Amino acid sequence: MERAENLARLVRISEEMLLDDQSLGGLDAQVYWNPVLTATAMQQAFHTLYPQPRQGDAARFLTVDERNPDSILSCIRQARENARSVRDKISDEMWSEINALYMLVNSYEGAELLARSPQSFYEKIITSSMLFAGITEATLARDEGWNFLQLGRLLERADMTSRFLDIRSQTNATQPDAALETLQWGAVLRACSAHASYRRVYGGEIHVPNVVDLLLFSHEFPRSVKHCLRRIDEVLHDISVTPTGRYSNHCEKIIGALLARLSFSGPPEVMNRGLHAYLDDLQIQLNQAGQAIFETYVLLPGEVDRHFPRGTRPEAMSDWHREQQQQQQQQ
């Protein structure tokens, strides 16, 4: 859900910027979409499906293409499928919201809205995701289910904030145009709903180090990477009932170390290292943290190899699993 929301934020803002760019006599659309696809690690998949992309293909690929497992539509489908499998753990209102969004994006009305007013379509997805978060906040008991839901959401958010920053870090080199730069960094801030916060803290003028400060290091701004990590750290300790400052498993260790690094550095270190290189590092560590959480709490060591020789593709395992599930007679 969070991923669908963030993708919607990304595509919405990208399309908006594209309009600006064109009016400024800016980049060719394709050159423009490339960093977006790279930042979301979907470039290769895109070029396989669209060897000769035309205008609108990139947006289509990111939004409604079912062949893309990371498109907004696919994310919503997966979120609903996950919700379906834990329906006994979530509130009816949470299910209704996620199911309603799924039905909307799959309906004729949804397709029509996307064609007529893409902005409203993305708006709708963002609102629905935020509504879902609100409903969750208001209706879900603060038990483990809640904690794991928070973990997923926060990890995704931290990852996406760093990706948003990365998009600009890549176009930056080829874009010396100051007006355009202001516009683009402004767009990044808006994509993260950070515009108002930025103005309040740093005033109206946009400087890259300030943007970096807000989106990576802010203690208060809820979408900043550091804020997300701090919450992840709390949630992890809550789950394992380990006192803060210590760790009882691998994922707590990774997150703790990452948090310490962010707590004791700032924009100057980032700018020295180079924004892109810094973000690259950060994303690798976020991925490791996600993987460690999965291995600690979801994957049960030893279970996987029981039926399959080493090196079996995960898809082959899940097909087999699905087939057996379907074989069970429900009379």
Place this chain on the structure above:
Amino acid sequence: MNLASYRPAKLFDELVDDHGSIRSYYRSIAEKLERLRSEELQQKLRSLELLFLRQGITFTVYGDEQGTERVFPFDPFPRIIPHSEWEHIEAGLIQRITALNLFLYDVYHEQSIIKDKVIPPEVVFGASHYRPEFVGASVPKNAYIHVCGTDLIRDSDGRYLVLEDNGRCPSGVSYVLENRAAMKRVFPQLFGAHGVRPVDTYPADLLATLRHIAPRENPNPNVVLLTPGVHNSAYFEHSFLARQMSIEIVEGRDLIALDGFVYMRTTKGLRQVDVIYRRIDDDFLDPQVFRKDSCLGVAGLVDAVRRGNVALANAIGTGVADDKVTYAYVPAMIKYYLSQEPILDQVPTYLAWRDEDKKYILENLPKLVVKAANESGGYGMLIGPTASQAQLQEFRDKILAQPRNYIAQPVVNFSQHPTLVNGELEGRHVDLRPFVLWGDTVKVLPGGLTRVALKRGSLVVNSSQGGGSKDTWVLAS
């Protein structure tokens, strides 16, 4: 709704009697439905559909890549069963499950029904769901079938006949509860002074049934529901029931058997499990005992069951009782164990493994319904009168190859009920699946699932084959 244009069935019609008048217990609802204007009805139908969609009350059709998930079609005209009829059905169902449980205990212990030559040994030992490994194993309270779904149809005289027993993992009860909830929400005015018996105690009754078999009379047992997983067609029902009973829903990988006990993995460590309401087949329960390649079961589960440290509902091996060949012997079972005459009749059945029956079946194939002994869901079935030459030949070959595996029955043109089809009421065939719980006492859920064959003239009511359902009203008096 226009009842005047409704053409009742030639055989048995649920709404209209032989003299062409509406049966007394349908009169009040018929009046109310007649008064419903068409726009109002359309609007209510739309909100029903939306309600089901929003709740995600859907089932999965396998082998269908596109839109694998479907809403179970729902017809708003409720089926009504008067009090006296229901008393008869209820008594018949209780008698039947009693006999089936005695039979299961017997075939897994003394086997006196075989020794006394009431049932031939081939019927029991040849059933694919018979579990010789469990002969002599004891089960809590000597009960095997705790949850039973028995399919009933009405013949041309309106007699209720048992079509089959489902004593392994009967499904469909969630639709009974959801159908009623939807009807109450969208058509509250229809209920009026009818005195419709409520169905919503089912989850509590099911939980009591499950707690009843907890090992060592544990007053506070940990009960879980074991599901195959989200890809199973009945997953909605599994999560629905778990939610309604406030118990954990688990997959095999969430459980672990250690030293003869079964535990549930939680992030805070292991928690012992006492009762498992399992919705997976015997074959997949335990890779150490049954299918080695099962990734849905729990290695060591059967050992824990044998030691009496965990109870399963339904017990292992109940499939021998709902086998379609065994079915033919249920009336004899009732006489043998209970010294009673069967209260509910059943459909005459020819068994292909008996030579004289096989001859009759092969000669009369186009007039008969042929069923595989262990299939469900309307699969593995031949309806003679509508079958093509190729299909007839296919089944002829199958019967000759595996006679034990096939039975045949005459085509029963079961009763029809008015059903809304494109805004008009038309007669459609219906069956009834009541649900019986065998716990401290035997409880029958008032009503059950009325399934409708939505295709005109069709006798197949299964959801996977174009069936729908109706709310079923049992009247209190």
